[in-house]
Amino acid sequence: MTKQVNQPIVPRWYSAVLYFLGFLLFLEWLYPLQQVTDTQDMHVFLIYAVFCFLITFVQINGFLKFLLKSAGILFALHYVFFDDSIFHFVWIGEIIEDALQHMSFIYQRQWAMFSPLFRSLLFLVLIWLMSYLVHYWFVYAKKMLVFILLTFSYIAVLDTFMTYDAQWAIVRVFIFSFTALGMGHLIKEMEREGFRLSLPVKKQFKWLIPIITVVMFSTLLGYAAPKWEAKWEDPVPYLKDVAGINDHSIKKVGYGDDDSRLGGDFVEDDTPVFKATVQDKQYWRVETKDVYTGKGWIKSSSLTSIMEDVVPFSTFNPEIESERMEGVVAFEPGMEFKKLVYPYDLIDVKREDGDHVYFVDEAEAIRIEEGEIDKYELTYLQPSYPLDDLKQSNKPDLHSEDYNLEQFIQLPEELPSRIRELALEITEPYDTYYDQVKAIEQYFNQNGFVYQTSHIPVPGEDEDYVDQFLFDTKAGYCDNYSTSMVVMLRTLDIPARWVKGFTGGEEIDTVTKDGKTYRVFEVTNMNAHSWVEVFFPNIGWVPFEPTQGFSNLANFHTETEAVDEDILEAESEQPELNDESDEQNDLEEQLEDTSMPAESNQKTKTKWPMRIILGTLITIAIVGGIIIYRKRLYLETLWIEKRWERNQDTQAFQDLYHQLLKVLELNDQDKASHDTLREYARQVDMRYDTDAMGKLTVMYEHVLYRGNNNIDETEEVTQLWKDLIKRIMG
Template structure:
């Protein structure tokens, strides 16, 4: 007697705790949860510091990459993610800079470590919060209920913010909805693999049948969405309705305002706010929208540019700190004269003392701003504990660092001062004296003359051509300044697609031929170095502006007097749109002299009494009206849409080829040619019987045909031979023959199937 041993069904993978026991659903979960969290980071872009936003995005990327290494235990993965996040903070925030030149051994390492930890505040706390939320969601979204809760919370939050604020979050809602649907699909397939491994193996053998409908449907939706015409909102946005109710217009495009407002672009909206002070300058270029969010106010006895930091190493793409920059540094005590760098000589420079009180509305840790010629930080405005986030900061705890070589003042303690007072000695520019200064050379200037070896020769040739009529280094610098100021138009959104050069300055000078401050200042620094003038790149803020309502001009005061007061002592409001960069060139005996090459900008400089500085006559751009979007972006958009349509058509062609029989069947139905139902019914019942027989212990080879299986069963179970042979004949006629089964043949076949099923019970 033959003993029938049922095939062993593989054990289904199980859930270990809250983590999927197979890698593919876990990795896809990590991808789509990360995409959802990234939308929240985009939302917070206007409210967080730029470095915080950048580090939070990097933390999501590090977390996802480490999760790909699924073979590692969860604890190891978490530790690697934490280490990667710490390393990212060190790189982005320029950590591991020695506090002085004599650090070494364990004590020196601890000093550097403590330096970095202070530098990480407050960025690290926000980033760690993002990382913890990511880790919790990744290991906690194990039920449909939790996935739906995350989706509903996210969509509800973004919808409310979109409706009741100037933010436009449609794109983020679309990404969240798409990512959420993908999460549900992944979880559904993971459950199939876990609970029905046989069905999962069958699906894996024919993945096209599973994936192709999804790809085709998604491609069709995207193609229709991208090519559909844009319709104006039919219902006024709640935010717009509220603004209009109080008599204020809304010019944010897409917020559902009136027709006249829809065509205006509000560059002050958080959606478009891109301008501002950023500490990473390694890759310059691109464009920006203006943001008029206030960052600080400055009470000053004289208008000036507010200097932040300098950089000396030009890489061909942007600016980095040189090897010598940042050291030596020293603790800066209150009410003490800050020591100048001994390698620079400004003994002949005439200066004027200017006091400034900075009241910060947006932290810029670790940078403290001041006018050129910083001399002292005064204790009067920081004695009150309310002036500093973390309380009073004494001169002995090392919370303020002075870097004399770059003339930078830095705050490394917890928090960031809400206000501080500094005294500067602003240089008086004596042009006649500067014209008598020869070119400066020597080891101390080497970093400020260095250029990348890849700099194209035409940049050097242009520099020589610009200064060919200048008789001295100062006039050469002024010639470069005037050339850039007068030759290239200012545009916050230059057409960077014109740039084919690998060098940023070369692309600006010869290809793009327009730009904003970073283009002009970098170009002047490089051109100056090309002719042997030591130069360095400086960034900070322009002076800002005083409000008109500070002055009573109704009493017959002439406009000239009003403008003189607006440009004089007072309180200046500095905004994100005032972030700026310029150039300083070194003259022996006079130190670093600032220059303003950007078209439309005039640096407030002091001249000797009775003299007037030469200024290039250019029309300043109106920052309230940013440059229009360049039409060159349309070809790129058209190309993308065309590519999507081509992909969609190709996918449709593949689907038609793979499912040509099914399509032919559909066509027959549309034309009224319905195939015989008797054949289909018998084939379906026969295949169902084969599956039933397998469950009852009748084995079937993986690659056996129906005839081979029935023949073998007939030999092994002789009492079923007659019914099996008759049923096989009907099955082959129904499936392979063009002949149609009669109703009697169908009923006879179904009766034999019932008899065979009963025989196996």
């Protein structure tokens, strides 16, 4: 009997598993360091962490542990910082000398003076200490909740304020944490009850199956469940802007010249840029760019011509129906550009001083010779593109000398092949040139894409900007959408180019001049925008708008289809949404229905049934889980009873009796620590007016202390147990 008491209550491998889970949680603290700091040779620190945790768990002499871990630190430092032989031992003196020198830095709190060698030494010592602390929290004290909460907080802070993507880290921490909490609770209950597992290891593992099942089910349910959009604005851009921190991946909304490195977050900025006095709202072009590098856009060449009095290019065929219009652009003080902002299709520009001299570069950016432009008058043609001709148009001859379009199908050699495969998949149902372009334009209005200006990554060295947006993030702003459409079109040999400028702005006033009514629009940094132009033979460059929440500001007309003229007028005059808009304008959708094949919106109609089904399944799962949880004692009791009926051996009888004790405890019939089992049985029999508990207790003692391997009175045991359970749970 004394031997039985000295045997360990909890199997050794239970503690090993619990400690291993603690080690996995500790690794989540190390994984982000290489990405968010300048820490190198992370594999050395990971190997030392494994070494320390193994040494801590193994039951060896404390002084030997100290020697082994100290030797591990020396080997790690030698590997990283020294090139000479490990047996020269001179490097050990250098480490000691460096450590002594840094004692004065510590006393003076000059943390910035620490050398990489000393910082690495401190980091290795920290890993040493953490191996002991994790062992204490997880194996000895079973109090790991604080460490788990700190791990969640650490990961969340890095994900919010750093470039570290903690999506899968959070999932891993959830699995490790709740499995550890479940095992810790199981071990504490076994120790409190003095319950020993005398089963083989394979059968002991069955005790962990419920914990693992619940954790994995919760993880899968949480991963599959719909996610609510963020309710709070991202504080990071605001804090960095207030603090004056310049980050290459976070910039203010507005027009910029350098597009060679796209991506990163935007900070909203509604500073007015210019006022436009015109008759209709429209796009304001600044320039186009034709060379996609995989990271952004550059122009193929610089200055091409210097002209006077006439703009040397046009975006559409002069035979296209258009209306001659005039307008005035006046920049706000301090916001002057060296480039003109101009509408489709510019004819003439007059400055206040009467100077017409300007030059045009390959990007179709119109500049003056020197200085900046603050105000000028425009004469332009506003086109109305014929839908009938667009639908009947064929793909242009890329090698034709009349068009010179080869530069507009340029793509980098290392472009991922799955971009073209996606473009082919999108356009496969459509035969005509126009329908294929519209299919890609409309693709972004569904298929899980969202418009947002925060948490937008900058592609790494081995990543493509478009590939990252199409297949990984599916979240971004106008640059993501427009660039992706241009690149997908080019993979199909459809000439397309990237256009930069501004949307129409907000109408703030009206003025009358020479009997004509002009509308005054205020254009701000929030209206900075990029869109797409696609070339159609005999028509020219036609604008397209793939960005979610934005409407195409160009005019279209048809003569053969019964298109409501009011819809077309509303399409040309409707106010465009701000950069943070989330929904496409209904009038735009009505117009698109007249120009796209009927099956273009099929996918959006199938989303709602799937959401309803998923929501129903989740609701059923939650309700079922609540019912199972509330009935868990009854179900557990029923399961143990069925197991006893199948296999009436001593182990099954012990399980039967232990379950009886558990049911009594949960029904406010606790056993006092000073009571024997027989005294406790008499109290139970007196409360429920029976003698069943006493008889079962006598049988249990015979099995436990006399080593009876056979239960002779199985029918009596079954009857006594059922009768007592009914009285207790009734």
